Amino acid sequence: xxxxxxxxxxxxxxxxxxxxxxxxxxxxxxxxxxxxxxxxxxxxxxxxxxxxxxxxxxxxxxxxxxxxxxxxxxxxxxxxxxxxxxxxxxxxxxxxxxxxxxxxxxxxxxxxxxxxxxxxxxxxxxxxxxxxxxxxxxxxxxxxxxxxxxxxxxxxxxxxxxxxxxxxxxxxxxxxxxxxxxxxxxxxxxxxxxxxxxxxxxxxxxxxxxxxxxxxxxxxxxxxxxxxxxxxxxxxxxxxxxxxxxxxxxxxxxxxxxxx
Numbered sequence: 090x091x092x093x094x095x096x097x098x099x100x101x102x103x104x105x106x107x108x109x110x111x112x113x114x115x116x117x118x119x120x121x122x123x124x125x126x127x128x129x130x131x132x133x134x135x136x137x138x139x140x141x142x143x144x145x146x147x148x149x150x151x152x153x154x155x156x157x158x159x160x161x162x163x164x165x166x167x168x169x170x171x172x173x174x175x176x177x178x179x180x181x182x183x184x185x186x187x188x189x190x191x192x193x194x195x196x197x198x199x200x201x202x203x204x205x206x207x208x209x210x211x212x213x214x215x216x217x218x219x220x221x222x223x224x225x226x227x228x229x230x231x232x233x234x235x236x237x238x239x240x241x242x243x244x245x246x247x248x249x250x251x252x253x254x255x256x257x258x259x260x261x262x263x264x265x266x267x268x269x270x271x272x273x274x275x276x277x278x279x280x281x282x283x284x285x286x287x288x289x290x291x292x293x294x295x296x297x298x299x300x301x302x303x304x305x306x307x308x309x310x311x312x313x314x315x316x317x318x319x320x321x322x323x324x325x326x327x328x329x330x331x332x333x334x335x336x337x338x339x340x341x342x343x344x345x346x347x348x349x
Contacts, residue, residue, distance in 0.1 A: 094246035099309040142224040145317040147217035157309040158269035158291040174296040179204035188303040199224035242305040249295025
């Protein structure tokens, strides 16, 4: 019997409709976003209107608990090549759309052309799924360049969202009385966070399939953001050598060179 999938979104403080597990994820503003390049970028606007803009975006981060109390393990973000999950689903079976506020009935601002894993943080955690869409919408191009479109949130489908306390699969309607963000002791009783050996309830996401990525004002993943507003200008400056191009990690490179 085929297992059903549930749509998840990663926008902060969103209501959860019945039979759906929703997740939304996003960004933190960066002072270096348009540093030393704003005038140059705006100067080539006419060309961008014809060819589109290719921003580099941190769509979702692994191994961190979002403000929606969801958790994406590294292996699930990297995805399964056979299942075409996680990273692979960004461009399979079709390039996924870039939207505003998860409005799936609106015209896309652009579509994802590339997806790859980025570097983890200094602790070896929070490796991001990087996406590079081609944005064709003229208004969206302007707002990305001037910094108004900065934070993002994913919309995805999954058949597994497990409670961190009892391991119930909430996406499959398995019974669970635990509430997201609350702390529990070994007896399943709600306790203060500072109590020794208490555990917080969050939802651990299984295999997921990207449906879209949206620009939102208040995301759940507070480090999901536009890293560079125009990757073509960044590549001219930083990716001139084969050694630096290797920063665009392949799955094999990531596994060999990073300990998570």
